[in-house]
Amino acid sequence: MTPPRRPSSLPAARSRLTRPRPPARRSGPAAPAETPARYGTQSFWSLAVAFPAALSLLRLWIEAGGQFQTTLLLVQNVNPVNLFATTFLVSMRLVTGVLVLAFALGGVLSHAPGFEQRWLARWTSRTPPWLLAAVFGLALATWQILYLPLLIPAFVLVAQATGEWRTARPGNRLVVLGALLAGYAAVIWPTLVDAYTQRVPLVFAMFAVPPLLALGVGGRVPRWFALAVAVAGPVAVVAFSIAAAATSMTMPVLPLTVTTVTGPEGESASIRGYVVASDDELTAILQESGGVRYVRNSAVVNRVLCPASPDVPLYRLRVHDLHVEDSLLEAWGRRVRPAPLVDATCRIRSSPRSTGPL
Amino acid sequence: MRTTLRVFSLLLLVVVTAVAACHGRTGEPDRATVQQKLDEAGLLADNRPNQLRIGVYDWQPLLGFLDGRGNHAGFDVDIAKYVAANLGYEGKIRWVPLVNVADRIVALQQDRVDLVFASLSITDARRNEILLAGPYLVVDQAVMVRSDLAEQIRTVQDLENPRYRMCTSAGTTSERLLEQRGIRFRSEGSDQLCFEKMRNGEYDAISTDRSVLVGLAEEHRTEYTIIDVELQIEGGGTAVERIGVGVQKSNGALRELVDYYLDKSYRADRKGEVTAWDQAYRRYLSGLGPLTQPKPDDPPDLIDSDAKYPTR
Numbered sequence: 249m250t251p252p253r254r255p256s257s258l259p260a261a262r263s264r265l266t267r268p269r270p271p272a273r274r275s276g277p278a279a280p281a282e283t284p285a286r287y288g289t290q291s292f293w294s295l296a297v298a299f300p301a302a303l304s305l306l307r308l309w310i311e312a313g314g315q316f317q318t319t320l321l322l323v324q325n326v327n328p329v330n331l332f333a334t335t336f337l338v339s340m341r342l343v344t345g346v347l348v349l350a351f352a353l354g355g356v357l358s359h360a361p362g363f364e365q366r367w368l369a370r371w372t373s374r375t376p377p378w379l380l381a382a383v384f385g386l387a388l389a390t391w392q393i394l395y396l397p398l399l400i401p402a403f404v405l406v407a408q409a410t411g412e413w414r415t416a417r418p419g420n421r422l423v424v425l426g427a428l429l430a431g432y433a434a435v436i437w438p439t440l441v442d443a444y445t446q447r448v449p450l451v452f453a454m455f456a457v458p459p460l461l462a463l464g465v466g467g468r469v470p471r472w473f474a475l476a477v478a479v480a481g482p483v484a485v486v487a488f489s490i491a492a493a494a495t496s497m498t499m500p501v502l503p504l505t506v507t508t509v510t511g512p513e514g515e516s517a518s519i520r521g522y523v524v525a526s527d528d529e530l531t532a533i534l535q536e537s538g539g540v541r542y543v544r545n546s547a548v549v550n551r552v553l554c555p556a557s558p559d560v561p562l563y564r565l566r567v568h569d570l571h572v573e574d575s576l577l578e579a580w581g582r583r584v585r586p587a588p589l590v591d592a593t594c595r596i597r598s599s600p601r602s603t604g605p606l
Numbered sequence: 607m608r609t610t611l612r613v614f615s616l617l618l619l620v621v622v623t624a625v626a627a628c629h630g631r632t633g634e635p636d637r638a639t640v641q642q643k644l645d646e647a648g649l650l651a652d653n654r655p656n657q658l659r660i661g662v663y664d665w666q667p668l669l670g671f672l673d674g675r676g677n678h679a680g681f682d683v684d685i686a687k688y689v690a691a692n693l694g695y696e697g698k699i700r701w702v703p704l705v706n707v708a709d710r711i712v713a714l715q716q717d718r719v720d721l722v723f724a725s726l727s728i729t730d731a732r733r734n735e736i737l738l739a740g741p742y743l744v745v746d747q748a749v750m751v752r753s754d755l756a757e758q759i760r761t762v763q764d765l766e767n768p769r770y771r772m773c774t775s776a777g778t779t780s781e782r783l784l785e786q787r788g789i790r791f792r793s794e795g796s797d798q799l800c801f802e803k804m805r806n807g808e809y810d811a812i813s814t815d816r817s818v819l820v821g822l823a824e825e826h827r828t829e830y831t832i833i834d835v836e837l838q839i840e841g842g843g844t845a846v847e848r849i850g851v852g853v854q855k856s857n858g859a860l861r862e863l864v865d866y867y868l869d870k871s872y873r874a875d876r877k878g879e880v881t882a883w884d885q886a887y888r889r890y891l892s893g894l895g896p897l898t899q900p901k902p903d904d905p906p907d908l909i910d911s912d913a914k915y916p917t918r
Contacts, residue, residue: 356616394626395626398619398622398623398626401615401619450625450626453622454622454626457618457622458619458622461615461616461618461619461622463615464611464612464614464615465612465615465616465619466612467608467609467612468609468612469609469612469613469616470609470613473613473616516656516698555911559911559914560635560639560641560909560910560911560913561635561909561913561914562634562635562636563636564636564909564913566917569916569917569918571913571914573914574914578914579914582914582915582916583916586915586916591696592691592692592693592694592695592696593694593696595641595644595650595694
């Protein structure tokens with residue numbers, strides 16, 4: 249019995265099956281088209297949502313002064329949505345700072361032969377451009393204007409990790425960078441002159457040096473330098489993240505107020521703290537110096553909203569009337585409500601620690 | 607070469623970033639802050655009474671008087687309330703009535719008051735005894751006569767006639783001007799005393815700040831008239847009284863704070879905002895005609911939490 253003949257078409261069919269597929273078009277150097285976007289999106293939302301959510305809970309504990317009972321009182325009365333929203337707001341500046349740092353370091357490594365697969369480089373390369381643009385946009389809105397020039401060299405470093413920037417003609421890249429710097433110079437020139445006149449070298453350097461560095465930072469770096477970045481970069485990112493988290497956690501959860509109460513004999517006292525809860529008879533105030541104090545509503549004669557910390561700027565420099573120590577968002581807000589009204593009652597040092605008859 | 611430049615640029619970027627991050631946490635403003643001045647002035651001291659003692663007149667119509675309910679009112683009082691509120695003493699003012707002109711200085715020297723808002727004109731002689739903030743009002747000197755004499759007394763020369771008995775407060779600018787002009791007069795302890803004696807028929811005319819006379823004339827419209835004469839200083843020019851705030855000689859920080867808030871009001875006024883000064887002026891002194899808040903002489907360069915707000 250002769251074995252059945254192999255169909256003549258089989259080898260051809262197998263060869264079709266085993267033939268390698270043509271390479272898919274890549275947005276990054278080492279991954280298919282779909283994965284990087286999904287990966288980048290997941291990473292971003294992990295950071296943008298989970299980070300503030302985790303911090304929110306820790307913030308309550310710290311806000312309570314480490315007291316478990318006070319923490320329970322706060323958890324009971326603080327609206328989680330509001331808490332999450334405020335945490336998101338206050339940490340946005342720091343989160344974007346961490347992300348821009350990580351992306352910039354990744355941009356350096358992505359151009360160093362042998363270091364393209366380091367996680368910072370991979371992460372930067374695989375993050376879709378729209379997400380990078382979103383991070384830079386948020387940084388632009390939330391960073392102090394004084395630090396915004398740092399975004400220009402960071403932009404160059406991050407851009408060189410993207411396929412779009414790499415495949416662009418060198419002439420086009422120069423045009424983009426040139427237009428960016430020309431626009432920047434036009435906006436910033438009066439402030440540079442003021443900084444020079446007022447003898448403020450740090451601000452002058454902050455506005456003048458980073459844009460110039462943007463012309464020199466792009467491109468391939470030597471191996472020894474890439475190795476140093478590969479080792480120190482992740483450490484810097486983690487350290488910055490920890491510092492950012494620590495800063496976020498010490499931000500207040502509730503609005504700071506000074507409540508003026510009077511006693512039965514007409515004596516008055518001011519309690520500086522956060523109103524945690526209020527019912528028909530009593531108001532619970534978490535004092536700034538620590539401890540919860542309940543006061544009778546009938547004893548409360550006045551309450552004023554206070555700034556969380558003395559918001560006194562270091563410099564008297566502005567960029568077209570926007571103070572350099574404001575973010576663009578803050579400066580915008582100040583233009584919408586241009587009359588500051590900080591009650592002088594807020595200037596009191598602190599409320600008495602001991603509980604009086606009030 | 608290009609690689610070296612690239613590495614140098616990256617290292618410099620790291621340095622700039624690090625310096626910026628560290629400086630932002632440790633820097634200090636290049637000027638004194640309002641909070642520091644409050645501390646220096648002793649207003650934040652733990653053992654300090656929770657009240658600001660302000661010396662005012664309680665008899666001067668329109669400027670410092672007691673209203674129908676026995677509360678202190680008037681232009682000086684409103685300006686005092688504005689300053690006190692900004693110092694953190696809104697509703698925590700202890701009003702100290704001042705007896706006469708000299709009492710304004712003595713009360714400060716004896717530490718009976720922290721501030722004086724009582725038509726206190728800024729003079730070099732007073733600067734030797736107390737500190738003066740302001741001015742918050744600039745008015746000229748005027749003369750008020752009994753209405754039945756208004757037709758007879760029309761010029762400064764008429765006032766030189768010895769038959770007219772003139773009164774003014776001792777130690778005031780008016781006293782000095784009358785001396786310079788050779789006009790006979792008698793000095794009393796206060797404008798109030800002058801006015802009381804004028805009502806008793808002892809005097810025919812009073813010379814003092816126009817703002818004071820407008821108040822007195824307002825209360826007795828038909829009996830007294832402010833005549834249209836200009837008391838000029840030696841060498842020409844209208845004599846003006848620059849009304850300021852008295853502060854204890856030892857408390858320079860408080861003087862700076864008062865000047866800071868008067869200047870803040872002045873700047874807001876220049877920007878066209880409605881200020882406490884405007885409201886007080888319209889309420890009490892509109893009879894003086896249109897006036898704007900004067901710029902304080904020596905406003906300090908302090909910094910506060912409103913420093914980031916738009917300037918235009």
